[in-house]
Amino acid sequence: MMLKIKNLHASVGDKPILKGINLEVKAGEMHAIMGRNGSGKSTLTNIITGKEGYTITDGSIEYKGKSILDDSPEDRALNGIFQSFQYPVVIHGVNNTYFLRTAYNAKRKYLGQPELDAASFMKLIREKMKLVEMDRSYLKRSVNDGFSGGEKKRNEILQMVTLEPSLSILDETDSGLDIDALKIVANGVNNFRREDRSFIVITHYQRLLKYIEPDVVHVLMDGQIVKTGGKELALALEEKGYGWLDGDQL
Amino acid sequence: MNSFYGKEFDRWVKDGHGSSNHTLREVGLKHFQELGFPTTRQEEWRFTNVSQLGKSHYSWSSSTKVDEQAIQKLLDEHRIADTYTICMINGVLNKNLSNFHESIIIEDILSANTDSFHENSISTPFTDWNTAFYNSGLYLEIPDNIQIEKPIRVIWINQFNSHTEVVHSKSHVNMGLNSEAVIIDHFLTDSNYESIINHVSGIQLNENSQCEYIKIQEETSAKHFHSLDVIQDANSRYISTQLATGSPLNRNECTIIQQGEGCDSKLYVLGLQRDQHHVDYQTIIRHDNIHGTSREVVKNILRDSSRAVFNGRVIVARGSQKTDAFQSNKNILLSKNARVNANPQLEIYADDVACSHGSTTGELDDDALFYLRSRGIGLDEAQSLMISGFATEVIENISSESIRDLFTLRLENWLEAKA
Structure with missing residues (x-):
């Protein structure tokens, strides 16, 4: 089992956000978690990757059979958990290539492999960039500085294919993308799929799921998974809207 | 404080210093004595408290013996490739330790008349103190139409023998018409005394000249005061x-x-x-x-x-x-x-x-x-x-x-x- 979440309850301050999440993701699977704004999608992502500011009041998260709740964000990343951010952060003055190489070498070091020098890494990253059709000029800039929405998302997927995580969580990767960029990003993800790699695609709309086909679709509402089904669930949601599942608002 | 610096000045003059611009120096001394060290009640000194300085008597350290071996060691430790070097020790040019391009004009500041340059700037107790006591300094000129490619590094090494010494150093850079240069002021010391460096400098940029000015301040224990006026044509x-x-x-x-x-x-x-x-x-x-x-x-x-x-x-x-x-x-x-x-x-x-x-x-x-x-x-x-x-x-x-x-x-x- 890649990821096993049991009865997860979490709050921000006194406000409960997640109210008993149960989720199992097997190796090789592509899951989609759909939900409206404020349903708890981003909180769930952040808690899996270890962002501070949340209190876990009940439940557990196991990754590859071990609890990760006490692990730092960097340890989770080194163990193979990756998040593609909804809003990738701009880091002024830090060269994108240098950043990518630092992250890549942190992983090499963790795996007990020798670090790559600048020239060898350059060769590697140029190959990886082809997978997301990214222009080389983005290597010279500061991290995400002056990148368009689409370029930021490509840069996220570039990091994913470079760091080769086992579990990738793509948080609203489709937001801010035009149709061409969406296809490129989806293509990058699809080519990266493998039987030992799992994915969770977090999204509001069904749009991205046309290009990245999920094995399982979950609907998150008010901090709970209210429905789980196959890819046809996404289509039903698209057609009927979230109100379909939201008894109170029918 | 008043009487100490007055006596210090008289003693210093008696030793044969300060013969040039004597009137200006007396004005500087008078201002300095009247104003004293600033207090935090003055707006521009509100967050920088120097009132402690008035409790000590700082004497001019130019007469103390210079340790050439220590200086050579300091220079070796702080070598920078591809630069000209002008070495100033306790505010005085040391030609033996300097090397620079022949088209750069270097003189003692006392022989170049630069006093009018600071006329329009607001004096502070520290610049007044400097005016009264500065005894030497650097005048550096890049002549008209000359471009110097290698950076010119002026190394200000100050050596102290006690906590209550002060060095009043001074420099003036004159960039000629259409001239270009990179000038570095590098402040170093090898002593651990909490003494004072009181530096006053000016840079004159004549028409269409370009000066890249770099300052590196890395004295670790001395107090550093620097007043710089730049005038651009x-x-x-x-x-x-x-x-x-x-x-x-x-x-x-x-x-x-x-x-x-x-x-x-x-x-x-x-x-x-x-x-x-x-x-x-x-x-x-x-x-x-x-x-x-x-x-x-x-x-x-x-x-x-x-x-x-x-x-x-x-x-x-x-x-x-x-x-x-x-x-x-x-x-x-x-x-x-x-x-x-x-x-x-x-x-x-x-x-x-x-x-x-x-x-x-x-x-x-x-x-x-x-x-x-x-x-x-x-x-x-x-x-x-x-x-x-x-x-x-x-x-x-x-x-x-x-x-x-x-x-x-x-x-x-x-x-x-x-x-």
């Missing part, structure tokens, strides 16, 4: 990058006056502070003519109980149309006990101008730190990466690679010494 370019790596007290007063039209002034400062160190930048950029541009970026990174003060004024005079001025002050606090007092000011008396300014002080951005950590980069390395990124905006403006490397090395040393 038409179409001249002044690009300054300064590094302050920490002295218990480092006060910089810098005034840039754009006298001619179409001048460009840039001032970048990087302060790296630790322990109880205190850095203070008081800057004035005066746009006195049309079509001037200026860009000022002052950045401080503070840890422990250190403190930074920034008081920056950009003044656009009446009629200085088409001025384009930008001023920014950014500070990162790495400790709860570090403090910043920032006061960015724009004074605009013309209507057709583009001016902006801002100041921010805060901790490292949590979201950015998390972003880096989520890629497997450890907390310490993530912080270092962000701090380096923050400093890059200053360092990247330096044209010379070897000087850029020196700034980067100092930054790395500072980061490593975190502990």
